[in-house]
Amino acid sequence: MDVESFWELMETCRRQAEGRDARLAWLRADLSRRPQLEIVDFQLCLDRVTRQAFHWDLVAAAERIFGGRCSDDDFDYFGLWMVGLGGQIFGRAVLDPDALADAPEVLALTGRSWRDWGEDWPGWELLDYVASEAYGLATGDPDPCGDRFHAAVRAQRGEHLVGRRVLAGERWNVRDEADATRRLPRLSVMFPMGDDS
Template sequence: MDVDEFWQLVRRARDAAGSAADRAVEAGVPESTAEALVAELTRLPLPEIVAFDRVLGRVCERADTWDLCAARWIIEYGFLSDDGFAEFRAGLVGLGRDAFERAVADPDSLAAHPAVRGVSDGAGRDRWIGDERLLFAAARAYEQVTGDADAFWAAVASAGDEPPTRTGRPAGERWDLRDRAEWRRRPPNLDALFAFGRHDQASTRQPPRSGRHDAG
């Protein structure tokens, strides 16, 4: 499976999800794009399901940057973790190829996306971009086809692949996520969008000082 075939599957899933494809993920509400993607994947031969997961990992790696770490920090309540950032990058994939490419080139472009605006507008509601179900869509599809919860991971190991949750050191210039002046300079539109409400709550939290996502 090449990257164009990968994105075609994502597009079909988004088409099946309809208007829900551009909404924020919300607690208690099924992630329509992820569910549609699982359905698409179950129609593929098993090796192609594994291949989809392989390409997902490579695509998500392109979004492993400090500036997108900052975008996630601002959008999703001021928390950073390896698992959470992996889910965030998968969520960016779920927004479609055009939105993903714009976010990689300019993370501040996310401020214009309706899903991100939905997070901003959802005061008091648990909304986010990160999508765990999409991150593990291939594993879920493989299990649905085989009836074996472990078969997918055995196939991934046999192929010598890395799961899409694999993380390295984020690319790009590292900067202090606690510095509000940097927020205003680097992602000014995101900073303005989340300037009130949960953004301010997040700014009072201390980012982790150990691990790959420490802030400075």
């Protein structure tokens, strides 16, 4: 599976199922019918794609959407959620984080308190586990820790790519309204800092 096939699969998943749980179930079932190497390749593509989001400007966009509350884990899950938005929106957001303002899923969050986001929460942690679960189904050995799967991923990826992520760009303070308005003009209007309404 290459990156283009990965995005085709994610788009098909979006068309086939509504809601994150249904999409995960569809994706898990689809992947579990594929060869083991292809399941591993899905995870490698997911890792490669989400790594493209490791940029301080996207961290700032996430912080803006979350009202300044965005931990490292929140940002990781936010990147996975962005994958779920589809390749076109993801690609535009990587190039211009303010383009997230065009995503219907982001528009649905505006004017609402983060406490009321519920199913609309902009994070999708479980996407990172779907390949491991599918691998367990495909091999008939569902390992809750996914040790065999992770060993297969490491073997396919190669140890040279293992390591701590590095965020590109320069860190900046999303609470600096002048800077935020310049860098994220639409998201700054949509998600005013300190607004919990």
